[in-house]
Amino acid sequence: MEKLLEVKNLKTYFYSERGVVKAADDVSFYVNKGETLGIVGESGCGKSITSMSIARLVETPPGKYVGGEILLNGEDMLKVSDERIRQIRGNDISYIFQEPMTSLNPVFKIGRQISESLMLHRGMSQKEAYKESIKMLELVKIPNPERVVDDYPFALSGGMRQRAMIAMALACEPKLLVADEPTTALDVTIQAQVLDLMNELKEKIDASIMFITHDLGVISEMCDRVMVMYAGKVVEVATTEDIFKNPRHPYTIGLIASKPDMSTKSSRLHVIPGNVPDLNNLPAGCPFSTRCSHVMDKCKTAFPEEVVLDGQHRIACYLYTEGGSKQ
Amino acid sequence: MSENIVEVKNLKKYFPIKSGVFKKTTGQVKAVDDVSFSIKKGRVLGVVGESGCGKSTLGRTMLKLLDPTEGQVTFAGKNVYGMSRRELKNLRTQMQIIFQDPYSSLNPRLPVYEIVGEAMLQHGIVKSKKEMMDKVVEIIGKCGLFPEQASRYPHQFSGGQRQRICIARALAVNPEFIVCDEAVSALDVSIQSQIINLLKDAQDDFGLTYLFISHDLSVVKFISDDVAVMYIGQIVEKGPKKQIFNNPLHPYTEALLSAVPSFDLSLKATKKRIILKGDIPSPAKPPSGCRFHTRCPYAHDVCKTDVPEYREVESEHFAMCHKVNGVF
Amino acid sequence: MKNYIIRRILQMIPVMLGILLILFIILEMAPGTPASNMMNPKATPEQKAELIEKLGLNRPWHERFISWIGEALKGNLGYSITHKKPVTAVMKDYMGATLLLSIVSLAISVLLGVPIGIISATKQYSFADNALTVFSLIGISIPSFFFGLLLLKNFAVDVQLFPLFGLENPLLFNPTFWEKFKDISWHLVLPSIVLGLGSTASFMRYTRSSMLEVIKQDYIRTARAKGLKEKVVIYRHAFRNAAIPIITLLGFQIPALLSGAVITESIFGLPGLGKITIEATLTRNYPLILGINAMLAFLTLLGALVADILYAVADPRIRYD
């Protein structure tokens, strides 16, 4: 399999009066061509910052890319010029964001917002872009695309706006689609429609997808592989089947067990004690050590090296390193 | 166990829509439209539905935080809407509510002991400030907070801890019935499970009855004994949890259940997903006849014109559908 | 949109009536009778009685109030005895200078304040931003009469670059249009700077905070994610949204400018409404005072109305309401 995107040791930090926040700390992963990679974690785990870093969308300052490489087809996104990154954004890498209500500009018509990318990256005339916009709206199954193209975002429902966002993102046939919690703000039946649409489009378009969500159910329906993040660190990466059948990192195990699923039978939920850590005030060593039931002394001093099991199941936990109880 | 603690009869809550030059009332948002049900003491009734279905309005109207348009709510045999001021004040200690947003539901300017203890003083549950402090420490302890945290302010707590404070505040007046309005929806998964367990523990310890409002079916399935499904202001199906989840009658319930993404891989293979067409209609202009007919895969002509009867199909299992009623 | 405008216009009516009513009551509280205040003290009792009869001053005040409104609707605001002219004619003579000064200053403050505010916001916490922020703080804090005197001292007294006084050079004989234009412009430089400084600073501060608010929005991130140039993101996507609240400020600035004009006119000796109002209060010329105040109140309301309409035009959410 060919790697489309390879991220190596990405470090995106935020500098504020209260100190340094290591939002993405030494994050490494890759996305294969045509593959969907899911990134899962709770609020503040760094999944959004990681995804925004890919096209250098993190605002600097207060953010800063401290280190690492983001290779898209071998080209390092962190090193290319501002001019080049703008050519890549919207053309090679596009984004769908969480809030359909606020992610579209309220004062421009839908058609204009889609046309904008087409005119910019495809060199289309206004007229061509307008026609193409209608086609894109058709592709995402918006009823009456000829009318909707002249609507303002406020006239559309949440689900329709998210479809329009998808149309906008796909307009220039990107190689990588980054979907940051695209269905979180939607109702269940509307979420089902949008996920269904995305699955269908996956077949049609030739793009890899990075799918960021906190919802384990959505991950299992959409993704080929899953990366689990906690407090800015990657703690586990595996295929979707592996993650749910055979989770290895104590955090992943806890996370899956504490989420009531439609098939949960027990009368009490599993609980990870404690709170989601404050990124301003992380413990030394493994950030999960304060909540982990298997915590050892060395967990509190240094973050573990990554271990690869079964060929491609990556875990960062001392339980699996040399001398660990589950090694 | 079989005594009804809350009974809701033909409850309606409409909000006026004002428009035009003089802001005349030109229509109504029928947030809750003719809803009837009852909850047995000590049980949890889960209310599920999507945005705009009126589930939050239902909870608030039941507690008389909103004035009803029509209908009746009886709590422990007394009509909530026909109470004198004094009776209403007394009712406030018996029915409580926990909100979704752990940030806007606590007054940022008051320390925890004020937030939790205020109502105890108001209702004379405690006689002195000293007694109040002891009681507050006891209650927040039960909710998983430390005594020294009583003098802290809301901004010093995380979302999950804030929700614990909200629960402590509700428990402080010894209620019998609590409306949990999306009480765990804003929380992270690992915190959500802590709070759900806390709510379950509280229920066992105090013999509470819950109306558990949520859009998250898996949470409702976990915590509830009975489930009511709402769609645009109406309850379209209600029954014991098992029946609702194993044998849904209403096509909407069926679609809703199938739409929930699950990570149970064994389920994935067998499950067929029903994708509903179109958007959720606005409660300001609900569709005629059966309100679900615009999206229903089984809709017949009769569904567009006639409102289906809300009927007890099996024991304790109600539904509002022409197909279930055997009309076609 | 149509409903919105009609509603706004209907709302204006009671407000305007309220203003007039309060003005009327204030003037009623003036010492002396209305008649004694407006006529030659040497007039004989017969003359007085005749005039009182003629002007209807013996009627109760509410009747006069209603008839004043009736006349005002016909375009008659009363008669100024001091000027021996109708109030409207007096106002016409002096209105020009005030309007000219206000409009020039408003134009300066929008054209300067808004772009500077945008630059300040896009370079938040840079040296330029800090310098501009300090400048705007000075702008809203310096008393305009003091600032005006400083300018006069430096540029009209010590260095005689600009004229000290008035709107036109009385010594210009038979000027061509061009000469007159140049002359008036020259006279207006210092007054417009004085009057414009405060509102430029207000526009700057407002634009800056409005832009900072908008730049944080999700749709700006969307625009960047499309690969748009930063200029396009800021000036097209962000500014189009930030402009909406700035338009409301425009409405609020009109009364502020008119108030400021009074002070500026007084310092620079401009023949405007401010000057005539002060004169009118000294001569107790109540019809004129009432007329000017009513007129300015009307302009203020009109300004607010225009701002609201522009607001609706700029914001599709209101336009399609």
Added chain:
Amino acid sequence: MTNSSIYENKKTGNVRKERSYWGDVVHRLRKNRMAMVSLVVLVIIIGLCVIIPAVSPYSIEGTNMEKQYRDQAPSSTHLLGTDKIGRDLFTRLFYAGRISLGVALAVVALECTIGIVLGSLAGFYGGIIDTIVMRVADVFLSFPFMMICITISSVLGNSIPTLILVLALLSWPSIARIVRGQILTLREMEYMEACEALGISDVKRIFKHLLPNVLAYVIVYATLGMASVILTETSLSFLGLGVSPPTPSWGNMIQEARDIIVIKSKWWYWIPPGISIFVSVMCFNILGDGLRDAIDPKMKR
């Protein structure tokens, strides 16, 4: 309840120092250097205004027509010289400060009182009360401010109490709007609903939950209001329509500069009061901005 719920929350992460809401505001304000400098400058100005006239050997209004005392340039005996009727300008400057700052304080106090009362009524009860209050506020907001001040002071005469009353009557609508808006926002907050659900009495809900939250915004507005009232009062006094001589105000002291000789060569007549106005207004503005940032840190990144 079972022990597990307690256990679940045992590790509470970092324990922050307990600081009340207001403690937090003060803490943030203290970190704002500009605001703190302004506060210090204001304290100094107010202190001088209180002390100097009290300890000065020169009287405020007493004239001294002897030639050697009149119209003097600054010297070691008269730090800012004397005016045309022999009064010590240094003493007068700080006495004028008392008047200008005192008038501003009185106006702000009065307008805040009116604004809070009417704004709370409108916000809390809504409906017809709200409509009436807000329409009246519209009326007062649409007055041509300066013109109406001129008119009123000519009709009612310009005594200091009248001035205070007029300025307060013309400026309460802004504060009423802020208070009303805040109350409307707060009423939607879930903690207000929780209060209702808990059966907390109306009185407690207003005075313990609503007003303290509104107060923060009132304080910001009052600070900024000090700045704008000082500007208005001095402008009116400069035009001869506010505080009238012989009582000095920073505004009417600058009137002297209408004399071409004074403006050209006698800076001590008008520059010191001008700078005093400028500095105090600037400090109130910076302090007000600082307070707003401290109260609502979301506004600042």
